[in-house]
Amino acid sequence: MAMSGGNAIRGTRVGAGPMGESERGETAPRENIPYYCANGHVTTPSFASEAEIPESWDCPRCGLPAGRDGQNPPAAPRTEPYKTHLAYVKERRSDADGAAILDEALGRLRASREL
Incomplete structure (x- = not known):
């Protein structure tokens, strides 16, 4: 009886070795910082612990600026109308x-x- 295709290890190549953190090294210590936009969306990007944390972050859902104060999110920027x-x-x-x-x-x- 012949094997048909050998689908047992689909998606990996022979000799690929172990996968995971041991191959890439240890990740830097990280912290998750929540940002709040005027539409009520919350996004929580993670930053390296020693990185400088920005005051504002663009909301990935609506594009408005998001701030770190959930009670007072930044206002939407005013867009000037086109002038001739x-x-x-x-x-x-x-x-x-x-x-x-x-x-x-x-x-x-x-x-x-x-x-």
């Missing part, structure tokens, strides 16, 4: 300035056509 080039120009110049610049440009254009 004309909107930026109007912020820098008054209507009177615009009229003066237009008159000056038209004056130069008319003078160049008279030549």
Whole structure:
């Protein structure tokens, strides 16, 4: 009777050796730090004990910033609406300035056509 395929050790290669921590070495001491977002999500990344712990962390579920104080999570950042080039120009110049610049440009254009 012949063996059909040898499926007993599927997914490992011959000679792979032991799997687990002994192969990779010991992991550094870690601590889990909870972060809370404004939508009520809690995420708990783990950090090495000697690592500097950040004050904020992006929520992996909704993308809002999350803080370490569960009672006062950080507010969602305000996103500025898209402004056109004309909107930026109007912020820098008054209507009177615009009229003066237009008159000056038209004056130069008319003078160049008279030549």
